[in-house]
Amino acid sequence: MNTRGDDGTGWSRRRVLVLGLATVVAGAGYALWQRPNSAEQPKLGAAQAFSATQAGALTLVDIRTPKEWRATGVPLDSHQIDMRRADFEPQLLAALGGDKHAPVALICARGVRSARQARLLADMGFSNVVDVAEGMLGSAEGPGWIARKLPVARWPAE
Structure with a gap:
């Protein structure tokens, strides 16, 4: 039983x-x-991010790792701040001149990390963050910075 x-x-x-x-x-x-919540996250294409950076309309931040920067180079005139750094927020604030409301675009390899990090920054009070959703290597959003033949710089700079 x-x-x-x-x-x-x-x-x-x-x-x-x-x-x-x-x-x-x-x-x-x-x-x-x-999965990033694309409905609430402002996006910018790689070419538009490059144009806005060149015009001084926003600060472009590459949030990938140093290994990735070395492998592909970094977007011309971008700031490199590894998103895994414990001091990511203060480093970003320094790049933005201490202004949490300054326009900033985040780029990673394929747009997943940048979308997630943009949401986190919005939760931390950064009010003007956009995601370069196609990233450096391309995604469903587009072919990416490299395939579009946008300028890259070597990292570390020599």
């Missing part, structure tokens, strides 16, 4: 249901975290 309410394997239906539900919720949360 089975008094444990299971099928003999130690797994009750309730336990399986709860575990399955927890897996679905965790998976959905992860998927939402991985």
Whole structure:
């Protein structure tokens, strides 16, 4: 006689249901975290970001890693601030002259990290942040900075 309410394997239906539900919720949360919310995030194409940077209308910040900067070069006239740095916010503020309302565009490899970082900065009070959604290497938003043959500089600068 089975008094444990299971099928003999130690797994009750309730336990399986709860575990399955927890897996679905965790998976959905992860998927939402991985996918930028494009509806609320202002975007700019790579060519428009380059033009605005050259005109002095915004500050372009490459948030990729030094390894990525070395491999592809960096957008001409951009600031390089690795988003993983503990002092990312103060470094960004310094690049913006201390003004959280100054226009800034973030670029990464394919637009995922820059979209996520732009949302985080907006939550921190930066009011004029845009995402270069096609990134350096291209994405569904466009071919990217490099494929558009926009100018890059070597990193580190020699």
